[in-house]
Amino acid sequence: MREFRGKRYWLVGASEGLGLALAQRLSNAGAELILSARSPDRLAEAIARLPGRATPIPCDVASTQSVREAAAQAGHLDGVVFLAGVYTPMKAQAWDPDAVEAMCNINLTGCARVMGAVIPGMVERRSGHVVITGSLSGFRGLPGAIGYCASKAGTMSLAESMYCDLRGTGVEVQLCNPGFIRTRLTDKNDFNMPQIMEPGQAAQIMFEHMNTDHFSNSFPIPFAWVFRLSQFLPDWAYYRLFAPK
Numbered sequence: 700m701r702e703f704r705g706k707r708y709w710l711v712g713a714s715e716g717l718g719l720a721l722a723q724r725l726s727n728a729g730a731e732l733i734l735s736a737r738s739p740d741r742l743a744e745a746i747a748r749l750p751g752r753a754t755p756i757p758c759d760v761a762s763t764q765s766v767r768e769a770a771a772q773a774g775h776l777d778g779v780v781f782l783a784g785v786y787t788p789m790k791a792q793a794w795d796p797d798a799v800e801a802m803c804n805i806n807l808t809g810c811a812r813v814m815g816a817v818i819p820g821m822v823e824r825r826s827g828h829v830v831i832t833g834s835l836s837g838f839r840g841l842p843g844a845i846g847y848c849a850s851k852a853g854t855m856s857l858a859e860s861m862y863c864d865l866r867g868t869g870v871e872v873q874l875c876n877p878g879f880i881r882t883r884l885t886d887k888n889d890f891n892m893p894q895i896m897e898p899g900q901a902a903q904i905m906f907e908h909m910n911t912d913h914f915s916n917s918f919p920i921p922f923a924w925v926f927r928l929s930q931f932l933p934d935w936a937y938y939r940l941f942a943p944k
Contacts (some may be wrong), residue, residue: 734754760809804844821870862874875915
């Protein structure tokens with residue numbers, strides 16, 4: 700079990716949903732938290748629901764300056780969890796350039812901005828814990844997910860590269876790839892979502908993973924197996940199953 704008591708964790712994208720549910724578990728475990736999101740009002744509401752010490756720092760991960768200022772204000776960190784994300788369901792035939800750019804800018808580049816603000820200090824201290832939130836949708840391209848799949852695939856690849864480089868440095872990197880979670884983002888979907896989880900369920904799985912020394916965790920099982928196994932399917936079989944004409 701990892702010791703969270705007395706540790707300072709920065710949760711980026713933690714004012715609601717999975718982020719807030721994970722914040723509650725870390726707070727219960729004794730961690731001192733810094734919560735960031737774009738809305739100061741939502742952050743204040745989130746802080747009020749936590750049992751332990753927590754500090755709100757508004758931050759827009761789409762802005763390099765905002766991320767750097769928030770990281771400077773956060774100060775010394777033992778860990779950082781990136782949970783920020785946006786999602787707009789979309790087919791290529793209905794391409795919305797602004798929405799696609801926002802998903803790439805927040806989900807992927809936003810993660811890179813946050814990592815760039817904290818990793819150098821952790822490497823210098825030879826100590827730190829980084830957790831990145833990917834998605835089952837990042838394993839292969841899916842229909843109706845222009846922008847989102849690509850941004851999550853990039854985020855997952857970023858975590859994998861970080862893990863490769865930082866092994867043995869004292870900086871631990873973990874990746875969590877959840878499936879459907881009931882939030883205002885998945886409320887946009889008009890299709891069946893197998894094994895959809897409540898935020899608290901997903902947060903518990905994520906928290907338990909953070910207590911291990913394993914790199915990645917894809918959940919829920921067995922739904923996650925579908926996406927992992929899809930990587931081994933030849934193109935003709937994959938697209939016939941997932942995107943029939």
